[in-house]
């Protein structure tokens with residue numbers, strides 16, 4: 320063990336195990352988590368060369384082989400349910416890297432479960448759950464991802480044959496991006512525009528076989544392939560798909576909510592948005608993905624910052640650990656705090672999701688708008704912060720952060736698309752804003768608001784100027800976030816009205832106000848995160864040493880947000896210049912307070928080395944010796960003299976020497 324890291328751990332004010340238990344739901348679940356992770360990490364069948372040293376084809380093949388073994392071993396070991404799979408499959412076997420069965424489990428199966436009738440489930444779900452067929456979720460097209468009503472692929476009902484005719488009418492209508500489609504899937508849930516008797520009914524889900532179950536060749540009329548290399552996701556065959564008048568039986572429309580009768584009569588769903596249910600589910604879960612990815616990057620950068628020594632802080636003194644530079648703390652600690660904040664927010668989001676789904680399943684769809692607004696806002700906020708945080712962690716590791724040996728580039732490349740997939744972040748924030756505007760105007764009309772928007776009912780009066788307040792007090796901070804969100808919603812609503820009064824129609828007024836609207840929706844989401852973090856600490860079951868350190872983190876998270884967005888808090892005089900100055904001072908004091916606990920706080924995320932996959936973030940801190948070992952394994956080092964020397968460099972050098 321590197322002595323610096325040992326000293327850090329010895330000096331912590333709390334036992335990290337207590338936080339591990341808090342984060343993962345108690346000792347029994349922690350035990351299970353560790354057992355499943357180590358089962359996967361130590362399985363010789365899952366060992367392979369570093370993916371960074373492989374070509375894309377090799378990565379795909381390796382991940383496919385592993386995916387198959389994972390399915391077989393899950394059955395053998397009785398690993399079931401999403402929590403077990405997250406530990407064994409997602410983190411353990413795949414180290415959160417994309418694999419070719421990802422979309423089968425994350426969207427294909429949930430769509431069948433959520434959108435198919437009981438008879439359809441009997442027909443397909445068992446096959447899909449048992450991997451007799453592999454599927455994906457094919458919605459996005461080359462021309463449209465965001466605007467679902469603009470999808471071009473058509474499903475035209477023919478009552479004579481009781482079939483749908485699937486067709487891709489244009490190049491831009493080509494399905495483009497669906498994960499695991501290019502080479503792996505033989506089925507997909509296809510989102511296509513439903514047409515009956517020449518009338519359009521909007522996008523609907525269809526179960527479609529695209530490849531032969533005998534030889535895996537595309538079925539007649541189907542063109543399918545891989546879209547080529549991307550920023551990351553090398554192990555995932557994101558694909559394209561086209562149909563040339565392919566016919567499928569009427570029963571292949573997923574008809575839990577809307578139906579087409581044999582004669583072509585369309586039966587409306589209780590809400591047209593129920594067809595978008597899988598996206599709501601995945602968005603709710605992305606908050607957790609964002610928190611985890613950020614936590615991993617922060618773990619790597621924090622441990623490395625204690626091992627790394629650089630420069631002279633005081634002349635003649637030994638080089639300090641770079642984490643002792645306050646600027647380094649200012650890079651990392653706010654993201655450490657944010658990782659915790661989003662871990663708690665993720666758990667709250669998932670429980671809102673399950674509570675809402677329980678009501679929706681009982682036929683109560685009134686909860687859908689709030690669920691959509693909350694999941695859209697939190698998905699966007701968490702993935703934005705994750706992206707900024709991972710990049711900050713990379714830079715905080717200096718030059719070594721840029722190497723794949725740090726593990727950070729892979730974390731970034733694999734998770735940065737969370738800001739785009741499952742709904743582009745700005746677009747989703749505008750969905751949250753839409754709900755906020757509606758709620759606000761209901762409240763202005765005297766309706767009582769409930770749930771996450773109840774606070775919009777009245778913007779609190781601005782306190783008397785000069786009032787001093789303790790900005791370290793979490794209740795004061797929560798009220799400040801609440802006030803800011805309510806005010807920004809109120810101001811965006813006024814601006815929207817002003818634009819309309821100035822003669823713009825509603826869509827133009829909306830567009831003109833959209834920067835304010837995104838800001839308001841972001842503030843609303845941040846308020847939720849801060850309030851939820853503080854609420855988690857109020858739980859009497861939380862150990863006092865843990866509460867103390869997490870309270871500092873919560874304060875840091877909230878104060879950092881205040882300082883970073885100080886204009887929002889100052890603009891109407893709610894906060895004062897003195898408050899902001901105090902906030903900055905408190906941040907410095909909190910960082911000094913958290914400094915001795917930094918390593919214990921990242922240890923408490925409980926990511927073993929096998930999952931972090933980082934030389935810089937090793938638990939034992941033995942960074943330098945392993946860096947060299949890792950580089951030696953690089954394919955370019957297989958021989959001392961690379962074959963290209965004989966082909967190119969040798970004749971070039973010889974010719975140059977001969978000229979002298």
Ligand SMILES: CC(C)(COP(=O)(O)OP(=O)(O)OC[C@H]1O[C@@H](n2cnc3c(N)ncnc32)[C@H](O)[C@@H]1OP(=O)(O)O)[C@@H](O)C(=O)NCCC(=O)NCCSC(=O)CCCC(=O)O
Nearest residue numbers: 458464465466467498592595598599687691740741742753
């Ligand atoms: C942007 C919108 C939301 C716009 O939809 P629209 O029908 O044009 O709606 P609108 O006119 O703006 O609003 C109409 C109304 O529908 C509501 N609504 C919209 N979506 C939902 C929902 N999911 N649940 C519940 N309600 C929803 C809106 O809030 C509106 O409500 P309102 O009229 O205000 O009461 C939609 O088209 C959309 O969701 N686009 C994003 C597409 C997306 O997320 N694609 C994901 C593809 S799969 C993927 O990326 C997998 C990656 C996984 C991986 O690799 O790991």
Ligand SMILES: Cc1cc2nc3c(=O)[nH]c(=O)nc-3n(C[C@H](O)[C@H](O)[C@H](O)COP(=O)(O)OP(=O)(O)OC[C@H]3O[C@@H](n4cnc5c(N)ncnc54)[C@H](O)[C@@H]3O)c2cc1C
Nearest residue numbers: 456458459463464465496497498736739740741742743745
């Ligand atoms: C790695 C990865 C995996 C994916 N996997 C799948 C999958 O399995 N299945 C699937 O169907 N799809 C998948 N997708 C596609 C993904 O869901 C879409 O890319 C995403 O929904 C964004 O849509 P878009 O590409 O059309 O972006 P665009 O909408 O074209 O976005 C471009 C810009 O336009 C802006 N913009 C667009 N509309 C508005 C608006 N109304 N108001 C303000 N600004 C706007 C956006 O904010 C953005 O800045 C995947 C994508 C990626 C990157």
